[in-house]
Amino acid sequence: MARDMSDIDILKMELEQLKKEVSTPREPVSKTSKDTMDWCEAASGTDLLITGVPDDKNPYKPEKGGCIIT
Amino acid sequence: MDLPRVLSLQNILSLLFFLLPASALTTGIYMIFSTKPEMATQEIQPNETLTNLKAESDTLKTKLEDERAKLHDVELHQVAEKVDGLGQFIMKTRRTLKGHGNKVLCMDWCKDKRRIVSSSQDGKVIVWDAFTTNKEHAVTMPCTWVMACAYAPSGCAVACGGLDNKCSVYPLSLDKNENLAAKKKSVAMHTNYLSACSFTNSDMQILTSSGDGTCALWDVESGQLLQSFHGHAADVLCLDLAPSETGNTFVSGGCDKKANVWDMRSGQCIQSFETHESDINSVRYYPSGDAFASGSDDATCRLYDLRADREVAIYSKESIIFGASSVDFSLSGRLLFGGYNDYTINVWDVLKGTRVSILFGHENRVSTLRLSPDGTAFCSGSWDHTLRVRDRGYHLGYIPKRTTLSG
Numbered sequence: 001m002a003r004d005m006s007d008i009d010i011l012k013m014e015l016e017q018l019k020k021e022v023s024t025p026r027e028p029v030s031k032t033s034k035d036t037m038d039w040c041e042a043a044s045g046t047d048l049l050i051t052g053v054p055d056d057k058n059p060y061k062p063e064k065g066g067c068i069i070t
Numbered sequence: 071m072d073l074p075r076v077l078s079l080q081n082i083l084s085l086l087f088f089l090l091p092a093s094a095l096t097t098g099i100y101m102i103f104s105t106k107p108e109m110a111t112q113e114i115q116p117n118e119t120l121t122n123l124k125a126e127s128d129t130l131k132t133k134l135e136d137e138r139a140k141l142h143d144v145e146l147h148q149v150a151e152k153v154d155g156l157g158q159f160i161m162k163t164r165r166t167l168k169g170h171g172n173k174v175l176c177m178d179w180c181k182d183k184r185r186i187v188s189s190s191q192d193g194k195v196i197v198w199d200a201f202t203t204n205k206e207h208a209v210t211m212p213c214t215w216v217m218a219c220a221y222a223p224s225g226c227a228v229a230c231g232g233l234d235n236k237c238s239v240y241p242l243s244l245d246k247n248e249n250l251a252a253k254k255k256s257v258a259m260h261t262n263y264l265s266a267c268s269f270t271n272s273d274m275q276i277l278t279s280s281g282d283g284t285c286a287l288w289d290v291e292s293g294q295l296l297q298s299f300h301g302h303a304a305d306v307l308c309l310d311l312a313p314s315e316t317g318n319t320f321v322s323g324g325c326d327k328k329a330n331v332w333d334m335r336s337g338q339c340i341q342s343f344e345t346h347e348s349d350i351n352s353v354r355y356y357p358s359g360d361a362f363a364s365g366s367d368d369a370t371c372r373l374y375d376l377r378a379d380r381e382v383a384i385y386s387k388e389s390i391i392f393g394a395s396s397v398d399f400s401l402s403g404r405l406l407f408g409g410y411n412d413y414t415i416n417v418w419d420v421l422k423g424t425r426v427s428i429l430f431g432h433e434n435r436v437s438t439l440r441l442s443p444d445g446t447a448f449c450s451g452s453w454d455h456t457l458r459v460r461d462r463g464y465h466l467g468y469i470p471k472r473t474t475l476s477g
Contacts (some may be wrong), residue, residue: 002474010303011123017301017339018130020310023381024341028141032378033149041153043402045335048446050156050404052462053257059184059201060164060447060461 106194106219138380146373146382149452150421156404159417160401160463164447167198167457169205174451175232176438180221183444186459187228188451189216193438197242199450200442200459209240209250218266221272229276231264237278239290258288265307271314277334279306285322287334300334301339308352313359321362323350329364329374341385343374345381352396356420357403365394365419371408385418396438401445409436409450414454431458 005013044050055061114352129310162302172192179186189195193214197207202339213234220229222239231237237258240250258264262281269276270287275296279285285299285306304325318334331341348367355362356373363380365371369390373383385406392412399406405426415429416435434453441448447461 003132005303008120011120011127012303012420014303015123015127015130017212017342018127018134019283020338021342022130022134022137024328024380026138026141027377028143029146029375029380029382029396030144031381033146034355035377036146036358036361036375037150039360040403040421043357046402046445047400047402047404049161049441049448049462050178050402050443053446058446058461060459 094427125223147423156419156426161460162463163431163458163460165203165459170455173453175217176219177451178221179442180225182225187221189230191215218264220267222269224273225296229267233263235356237267248392257290257293262448266309268311279309279415281305297337299337301330302326310354310423312355321353323353323364325349354397363397365397366409366454367393383423389391399442409439420445
């Protein structure tokens with residue numbers, strides 16, 4: 001557990017991890033950002049916090065004067 | 071060692087001192103100012119092995135940053151310039167769940183999109199129906215500060231834990247009179263507090279993170295430890311599982327300011343990110359699985375791209391000086407909700423990097439927030455003892471350009 005490890009042990013652990021990470025395959029930000037943006041735009045149409053929900057389909061409205069049939 | 075090489079190594083170290091968030095310096099400061107008693111009494115001894123290891127570590131960190139910088143050819147918000155703005159953004163509180171006697175520390179949604187489990191400092195775990203605000207179940211834990219709770223995918227059980235160093239699973243009974251505590255099953259055992267827990271794709275396995283610096287995967291039925299994850303140098307405060315389509319990984323964040331991505335099968339740390347300046351309180355995967363966001367005591371939220379292996383956005387403002395305790399994305403990943411210690415929730419446009427809205431209402435720190443499974447609403451829990459469920463104020467078309475504050 002990290003709390004029980006000495007400074008040297010923690011440094012050795014970090015060193016091992018860094019050696020692995022230096023050789024991780026990476027892609028340029030221009031490509032990955034574009035992919036993220038495209039994914040996001042494609043999904044925007046179904047994101048109900050962006051488009052909102054019509055009252056008759058919204059389970060949280062109305063609060064009074066209606067019953068929720070489940 | 072010949073002189074020119076020594077000089078150049080020293081140059082690198084001085085550069086690090088000035089340019090990078092000085093990981094070596096930070097580690098030193100962290101140790102001196104840390105509140106943990108055993109670490110506060112240590113000093114950096116001019117120990118040869120320690121110095122050598124640190125030098126090697128710093129050299130590798132520089133190399134890693136160089137490799138990452140080579141591919142940093144553009145900013146996310148530049149790529150997103152041609153995307154329409156989000157326009158007028160209003161959210162309304164639809165339900166306020168009252169019943170906890172003390173600070174709400176954690177909450178989770180049931181897959182049925184209407185039930186919520188929440189846990190509190192007073193030791194109570196409550197299951198609510200968010201539509202009606204009725205309390206369906208309540209359990210009193212044998213400890214206070216129940217910092218973690220999670221709903222099982224089947225909806226038939228909840229897991230929770232905190233200062234008891236354990237994660238326990240309670241099957242939920244249809245009989246309201248039945249004593250839930252009687253059927254409690256202790257699953258996870260850590261050597262320090264439980265900070266977060268999450269079921270994997272089934273009711274059979276639970277992933278936990280702890281103040282003891284580790285994460286662990288457990289079999290619920292037998293309580294057996296299936297895999298443990300070592301790599302954080304301090305308390306692990308949060309975790310999030312990758313969306314099921316993208317495979318067996320999860321991300322964790324800790325007091326060592328690192329966010330680590332892990333392979334669940336091998337127990338190996340695949341990627342590690344250290345750009346925050348303070349504890350990472352919350353991590354959440356981007357819905358596509360290719361990125362994740364973090365919220366930290368340094369008052370910023372950040373977006374890390376896993377394929378580019380770097381931070382690609384910082385969500386911050388000079389006026390925001392309190393830590394972010396909890397983050398979550400909307401369904402498309404366009405919005406990032408951040409709950410902060412200044413009692414507000416800031417809503418960020420993930421692509422453009424701008425704040426779209428501030429949500430008021432809570433009367434104390436926001437400690438937890440999560441999007442509902444179908445994305446219609448999100449729930450926030452606070453130290454003001456309540457939970458609030460909010461959705462979009464009204465149904466609107468895609469009106470671009472203007473942004474305003476809302477409540």
